Amino acid sequence: AQSVTQPDIHITVSEGASLELxxxxxxxxxxxxxWYVQSPGQGLQLLLKYFSGDTLVQGIKGFEAEFKxxxxxxNLRKPSVHWSDAAEYFCAVVPYSGGGAxxxxxGKGTHLIIQP
Amino acid sequence: xxxxxxxPRHLIKEKRETAxxxxxxxxxxxxxxxxxxGPGQDPQFLISFYEKMQxxxxxxxxxxxxxxFSDYHSELNMSSLELGDSALYFxxxxxxxxxxxxxxxFGQGTxxxxx
Numbered sequence: 103a104q105s106v107t108q109p110d111i112h113i114t115v116s117e118g119a120s121l122e123l124x125x126x127x128x129x130x131x132x133x134x135x136x137w138y139v140q141s142p143g144q145g146l147q148l149l150l151k152y153f154s155g156d157t158l159v160q161g162i163k164g165f166e167a168e169f170k171x172x173x174x175x176x177n178l179r180k181p182s183v184h185w186s187d188a189a190e191y192f193c194a195v196v197p198y199s200g201g202g203a204x205x206x207x208x209g210k211g212t213h214l215i216i217q218p
Numbered sequence: 219x220x221x222x223x224x225x226p227r228h229l230i231k232e233k234r235e236t237a238x239x240x241x242x243x244x245x246x247x248x249x250x251x252x253x254x255x256g257p258g259q260d261p262q263f264l265i266s267f268y269e270k271m272q273x274x275x276x277x278x279x280x281x282x283x284x285x286x287f288s289d290y291h292s293e294l295n296m297s298s299l300e301l302g303d304s305a306l307y308f309x310x311x312x313x314x315x316x317x318x319x320x321x322x323x324f325g326q327g328t329x330x331x332x333x
Contacts, residue, residue: 144327209260
């Protein structure tokens with residue numbers, strides 16, 4: 103079964119500083135990869151996704167992520183964070199298979215705190 | 219743009235009662251997913267439906283059942299509720315089954331509290 107590891111439970115970043123959130127996955131083949139953001143008590147919003155092709159993907163709100171097959175990683179980055187980026191970030195995977203209705207497997211999440 | 223609608227937004231039930239959560243997918247989305255997110259936890263996949271048939275099953279307890287109706291809305295039925303069922307329940311929908319490269323759009327969730 104696939105699994106997702108987000109090694110950092112909490113990360114504190116100063117406003118305007120750069121950000122990198124780590125995500126590693128364990129799966130026999132390359133899965134489809136996603137980053138979601140969740141504000142307190144809210145639903146999950148998709149930031150970006152990787153299916154194939156260019157390993158550097160651009161998302162919404164100025165986020166990007168890089169897929170590295172050799173490291174089984176899909177780290178999320180942003181060059182300059184804003185106070186509104188404070189939220190919970192989840193990395194997720196779904197198997198590459200014929201079943202498109204397979205459920206997502208999420209990491210435990212990284213709580214991002216922005217310091218003024 | 220239309221989003222995934224979940225009702226109710228909040229629900230309080232007593233132990234051993236039953237609860238029904240409803241999900242209305244985005245128009246023309248034929249696939250629905252249910253997730254459970256406990257306090258401070260990551261979302262856990264419960265079950266999914268494609269074209270009114272169960273498609274994938276995750277960690278859904280036997281006390282729970284779900285179905286997708288002809289208008290593609292879905293209901294999650296939960297019986298013999300336990301305190302541990304208190305969680306945020308998300309529904310998501312996607313436009314087509316196909317391969318996994320279809321984005322799932324999440325609703326705002328139903329917060330279930332069992333007392």
